Amino acid sequence: MPSAGLAPRRVVQLSALLAMFALYAAQLVSASLPYVPVFVAASAAGIALDTYLQYKQPGLLSLLAKVRFDVTVRQLLRDMLILVGLLRIDGIEPMGEQAPLLFALLAVYVLHFGCQAAAVLVRRTRTLPILTRNIDASALRLSAAPPRILARRSSHRMLAFSIPATAGLLLTAATTHAFWGGIGIGLSIVLFGGGMLYLATWLLPKKRALNEAKVMAWLDNWLAEYEPTVAMYFSGGTTSAYQANMWLSTLADADGKPLIVLRERFMVNKIDATDVPIICFPKVASMFSLENSTLKMMLHPANAAKTSQVLRIPTVKHAFINHGESDKLSSCNPYAKAYDEVWVAGPAARDRYQLADVGVEDKDVVEVGRPQLSPIKVASGPAGGDFTTVLYAPTWEGWDGNPGNTSVILAGENIVRHLLADDRVRLIYKPHPMTGSQVPAAGAANERIMAMIREANTRRSGPRPGPEAAAELARRAEALDKLTSTSFRTSADEMEKMLLQGRPDGGRAAAVAEATAAWEEAYWASFPEWEHRIVTEARPAIFGCFNQADVLVSDVSSVVSDWLASEKPYAVANTSGLTEAEFRTGFPTVGAATILAPDADGVPGLLAAVRGESDDVYAEARLELKEHLLGPSDPPSIDRFNAAVRALCARADERRVRMAARGDAEIPAQREDSVEEQVAQAQAAEAAPESEDAVNA
Incomplete structure (x- = not known):
């Protein structure tokens, strides 16, 4: 699956790379002949393609930079070929009209390097030895950052500021009038020179932060005060x-x-x-x-x-x-x-x-x-209602890639297949965010599981919440986002973010907790109770999923230990190759669990116990294991x-x-x-x- 997903991107990158070199070749050939229409078109297309790749395929350009074919070299080659073309075009005097253009173009590059030097100096002065948040650090003379295109995006700056010069030279090639080249290069000189001078204002005392020694002295004072x-x-x-x-x-x-x-x-x-x-x-x-x-x-x-x-x-x-x-x-x-x-x-x-x-x-x-388990609600009896909500939360494959770490590869599809076969089950699937990062087979199995769940949803129907539920969710999401995110300008750097995050509002964490609870309530209310859910985003959090579920299916992981705070039934997949007796002995956290073999044939019996249709033989064992794993409830964990x-x-x-x-x-x-x-x-x-x-x- 991962290789199939990467193939289209590689095709696009290879096509763009071939197009780039084809345009350079067209520039060279048409400049040598010369053939002005092709020469102008190839030169214009070259800088347009380069600009497009800066925004859409930065990874490809990073690879080119590693072989020293960076944006400066590419633009220099492009301009050099344009000058070659001007030498060959009739009606343009090489020593009369082109010489001033050549020297003016050299001035553009000198200013480019000057602007880049100023950007490096500014970034260094704005890189503090420490970073803070929720601390008033305004005494460090923090200031807003310069525009990103000047301070941190040299490749974008090079292309954007060179466009007038390139356009002017191409107009000169098309009309044989050096006037247009002079105008274009003059505009580029103004852009580079103005950018360099503007950046230099951040080196003045008013905008320049304190030096490292003074920053550390300020920190010592803050620590002494706090x-x-x-x-x-x-x-x-x-x-x-x-x-x-x-x-x-x-x-x-x-x-x-x-x-x-x-x-x-x-x-x-x-x-x-x-x-x-x-x-x-x-x-x-x-x-x-x-x-x-x-x-x-x-x-x-x-x-x-x-x-x-x-x-x-x-x-x-x-x-x-x-x-x-x-x-x-x-x-x-x-x-x-x-x-x-x-x-x-x-x-x-x-x-x-x-x-x-x-x-x-x-x-x-x-x-x-475990003080952070307090939001988890305790069970109130067998699962009722029309649907039994099952949370399948497998862990990832781990650094060693042991097949017994995660059930996704060997048992995941079987578990999900058995769950989806029960019309009274509502499945919440929440895989570990690192699933597939070590073993590609885990990532592929994860994709197949999600496809199975999406396909199962297409076979279900029933009443859906009205539009007011979606509106309520949007309203709660907006309120939560305002509390949890800081609106930074695209040009904001670390120093500017320190400035913006320096004065915490008292009780913000409590407000976020309240807004999160309201969002989670609106989130679950916005979906029909029969619809399976795939949760891969940070919200809703795992504890929110706990409170929705009647039963957990997982692997040997901390999820199981935390789940026991709910006192609800749970099952653990055994893909270790051990017998059930060996598995229970080797992993005490599964002592009160239903053990599922890779074929997951035990899922129907698990669901029957959860619904009260058969005896919940592990109920008392779960209470004992909860105290053994999490400690006594009194005194409270905090x-x-x-x-x-x-x-x-x-x-x-x-x-x-x-x-x-x-x-x-x-x-x-x-x-x-x-x-x-x-x-x-x-x-x-x-x-x-x-x-x-x-x-x-």
């Missing part, structure tokens, strides 16, 4: 932000002054709506400002290559909270022993670490429950979480007291030397190539 105590540290790729987002509400409710610490610049705007201050430290050296702050502890929802860098800070205690718990090996990663404590939901995870024997001592494991926060902060305080008591006489000059050494070591590690996924859980 006095953070607990932070969430996160580093990851573009698709991993959900791992941090699931902890935002819990962090906001944590005892103390919360803070979010990020490492990748792009991640600043990947974090969902929150009132918690956010600081991004792209370079490890700047991150050591935290050592001299009041910060006492950090929470880590994921392992990453850059995690080792923050563990160097001795004044801060670290707790691994994970982004989900399951029976997979990733839920007891040996990297966890690097943290001061490992916070887990319940006794099951504690047992998992001890059985895995990966170096995590039992005294360092703290049970805190209370246990905050108790753990206070305890670890107290350990950090105790260490600081001990270190202060020992004094400089016992460990002379250690603090000053250690910080310098840490920064030097961290910078060396940062310069070395590292794989983000090397230790990622």
Whole structure:
């Protein structure tokens, strides 16, 4: 499936590439003859094609740039061929009319490079050593960004500003009057020169941000004023932000002054709506400002290559909270022993670490429950109504590609086929967003499953909600989008976004939660109860799907552990090759589940139990497993979480007291030397190539 999807794009790219070289060849041949109509047409078509590709096929042009055939070279070649044509056309004096045009065209390129140099200088001055969100950083002299075509899109600028010169030269070729070439080149000179001068105004003190030393001094002052105590540290790729987002509400409710610490610049705007201050430290050296702050502890929802860098800070205690718990090996990663404590939901995870024997001592494991599961509604009895809603939420294939990781490849189509065969089933299919990223067969099976569901919907009919339901959904979506998104200009850069996001509205997170709940209610009400749904967008979230479903079908993953909070029936697909007894023994989270073989023949029996048509033999086991996995309901999870926060902060305080008591006489000059050494070591590690996924859980 992926190769078939890529084929049309490759055909288009190859056709465009052949057309580009054909136009250059036509320019050369028609300029040599000369044959003015073809010469003018080929030259005009060449720059038009190049401009089109800039917007529609940037990937192709990136490949050309890698072989040094970038936009400047292409435009220079195009202009050179036009000058060759002018030399050959009768009626144009090479030394009388063309020489001034040649020198003027050279001036265009000089100004182009001058404009590019100014753009580089402006970008450097606007690249701060840190990025912030929900923090008033106006003292850093933040300003709006220059137009994108001037500051960041050199290829677009080169083509757009060269069009007058090229058009003027082609008119000269058609009419033999150098006047037109002079006018066109003059306009290009004005555009490039004016753009360079306009960019230079961002280098003046009024628009120029503070230098790195002053920025870091400002940060130290802000940290001293805010006095953070607990932070969430996160580093990851573009698709991993959900791992941090699931902890935002819990962090906001944590005892103390919360803070979010990020490492990748792009991640600043990947974090969902929150009132918690956010600081991004792209370079490890700047991150050591935290050592001299009041910060006492950090929470880590994921392992990453850059995690080792923050563990160097001795004044801060670290707790691994994970982004989900399951029976997979990733839920007891040996990297966890690097943290001061490992916070887990319940006794099951504690047992998992001890059985895995990966170096995590039992005294360092703290049970805190799963505070973010509070939105999940608890079951109220067997499924009623005309339709039984089944949520099929398989996980992805994992980094190792083990066929037992996901049911999509071996069992997914069979599961869906059995579910669709029951006229009383409404299916919600929510695949993992990374499905198919490692194993193409998983992506292909996922596409076939979605095709099956769409085809099944065509065979169903019934009453639909009226137009007012769609209008209500649109209204709720608009209200939610206003709260969750910031309207940035297309030219906005990091500094401008810092300026716009610098003053958080109090209670914004609560307003977003309320608007999200209203949107989800409108979303489900906008579809008929008999219609199957495919959910691949971020909204509705998985917990919203939980509350709609009567039963879950999934794989061994954190989805199963979270689902148990609902106390509803669930099934787990066994594609591991193990017997059912071995599967239950090896994966405790499936102990209260209906086990589905790859042929999924157990689906009808599962549905009968959900509807109360047969005994729900796992009802009592689910309650026991819920407490074993998630811990007791009393005290509430958030209370246990905050108790753990206070305890670890107290350990950090105790260490600081001990270190202060020992004094400089016992460990002379250690603090000053250690910080310098840490920064030097961290910078060396940062310069070395590292794989983000090397230790990622």
